[in-house]
Amino acid sequence: MSISVDTFFLERNGQGTLQAQLQQLIAEGILSGRFHVGEKLPSSRKLAAHLGVSRITVTLAYTELLANDYLTAKGRSGYYVSENAPVPPTYTPVRRDTEIVDWNRACARRFSDGDMLVKPSNWREFRYPFIYGQVDRKLFDHANWRLCAVRALGHKDFDSLTGDYVDQDDPLLVEFIARHTLPRRGIVARPEEILITLGAQNALWLASRILLNRNRRAAIEDPCYYALRDLLIHSECKLSYMKVDRDGLPPDAIPDDTDVIFTTPSHQSPTTATMPVDRRHALLRRARELDAMIVEDDYEFEMSFLGAPSPALRSMDRDGRVIYVGSFSKSLFPGLRLGYMVGSAPFIREARALRSLVLRHPPGHMQRTAAYFLSLGHYDAQIRRMSKTLQRRREAIEEAIGQHGLAVAGRGMLGGSSIWMQAPPRIKTTKLALDLRHQSVHIEPGELFFSGRNRPQNYYRLGYSSISSERIGPGIQQIAEAIRRS
Incomplete structure (x- = not known):
């Protein structure tokens, strides 16, 4: 039986080359079960005329699918769906009547009731x-990012692409952060004091899980990043909300029983206030008095186009009590989901172990692509x-x-x-x-x-x-x- 040529159509604004679109169209037809084993595909000439593409485009798509065992060729007869092609399993779905599970009782914890800023998908x-x-x-340097991504796909980087780092990170990315990014914030760190995260929010979650429990108190800014507040609420720790002023978080207002202080000194979220150097010293003194830890979210420090950014709290810390959180979400793009945290080796060791339990490590290909983009100078040019x-x-x-x-x-x-x-x-x-x-x-x-x-x-x-x-x-x-x- 032959597959009708009318079954095939290409979208005008489809992604990728015409060959790739056609190849995807046929593969999806086989995987979805619309095209069956043994069915004959239209001739390359007939399909090319129907789609308005060159015959060589169809031939190349067929050849690639042949190499991947989706199709088989029978002499001069043409191309057929291969017997070895992946096929969807055949089963009869179980019909459910009204669900009887009481999800209010079944869910031991609820996470959907928190605050969430809705951003329209068509913004x-x-x-x-x-x-x-x-x-x-x-503003995004798409051409050079694509080149770096292709380079990271090469044979030389095969291990970083396919390997399981277990609890480790891409050494090239860690080295760049240690030698180039952190020194700009006055921070000196060894590789064992750096952990790559899935953005700043992942870093904040790791820090909260390690440093807090229901018997400890966290102090956070008010107003603040809403996801951090909800994250801490779910940690079941005691929370103190510190009203910020024009200089950010006031150290004197921090309660005496505080164990962890969360702050955004470079650009307070969301008021954008910058904490002066004198107040940063005062915050460090207050943390020392309380024997409290500080989690510093240093987002957007690269966007200091009106003047040099103030030194990071971590760079001024002499006690090792500041956990520094950075991210490439604002300077590159949020979909990258790459960030990093810096802390004393014992803390990073715990964070690395916790991360490995949840997601092992961020994707190796994304880490290596970012490492190339940064180390080849494209990142600084984009900034x-x-x-x-x-x-x-x-x-x-x-x-x-x-x-x-x-x-x-x-x-x-x-x-x-x-x-x-x-x-x-x-x-x-x-x-x-x-x-x-x-x-x-x-x-x-x-x-x-x-x-x-x-x-x-x-x-x-x-x-x-x-x-x-x-x-x-x-x-x-x-x-x-x-x-x-x-």
Whole structure:
């Protein structure tokens, strides 16, 4: 039996080459069970004419599938679905009536009730996307990243691609972080004091699981990164919320029974406040008095385009009580999910063991690709390019905010990629954000960053990493008009 040529069609905006798309189309047909063993495929000439592609494209796709045992060739008769092709199992699904499992009772813990900032999947279609933490396609060095990824796929890097590191990391990536990234923050660390993580959030989770239990107390900033707060709530430790001021976390307000202090001194999340050096010393002194540990989330330090970043807390620490957390999510792209943590060797040993129990290690290919991208200078070039563009956008957003009389609650003194805003007291920015979506404007409500029951509802965040300079002014105008209407 022959497979009808009408079964085949290619999407206009399909990913990859025409040969790859056709190869995927046939393979998916076999794997899904639509194409059966022994069925004959259309001739290369007939299929090429039907799809409007060259005959050699079809022939190459058939040849590749033949090599992978999806197809078999029978002399001059043509190509057929191979008997050795992977086929879906045949079974009769069990029909379930109404489920009787009481999931409220079955789930010993619940994680779906926490705060989560909803970012629309189609945010790139918004005309004015003041979204935070997303990559700008125009700024990302896609060509060189692709070259590094291809290089990491080579025979020389076969072990890093396919091997199981168990609890170890890519030595090239660790070496670059130790020799180039950390010294820029004044930090000296040996390889055994560095652990690669799946982003900063994974690092924060590891730190909380190791340092905290239900008998210990953690102090966190208010407002703060909402995922950190929920993560600590699930750890069942005692929590103290420290209201931040224009200089970040006030050390004197930290309770006497605190065991771990979580802070974002370079760019406080979300207010963007930068902790002065004097307060950093005061925080270290307070931690020494309490014999407490400090977890320092140093996100966005690379985005200090208005001045040199202040030294990291870890670089000023003489006691070994600071755990440093860094990430490539903002400087490269969030989908990479690569970060790192630095701490004393005994702590990193425990973190490495815990990580291996959960996910062993981040994918070796991603680690090696990132190592090449960093070590070949592409990363620094991208940071310089991003910094220049963000500075222009920062100037545009500052000018537009002033022109339309909007109130700034916090702006990164040294740079960053967002501004913390405050609407009039009567405005609920959650509703404001929904109303603005109808005008193709995206802003991020600030309520979920605050702790407690009576959360302020009139704050919002404007990110400018993914909106062009020429659209910032009109976008701010739309926000100002929406606030006046409210």
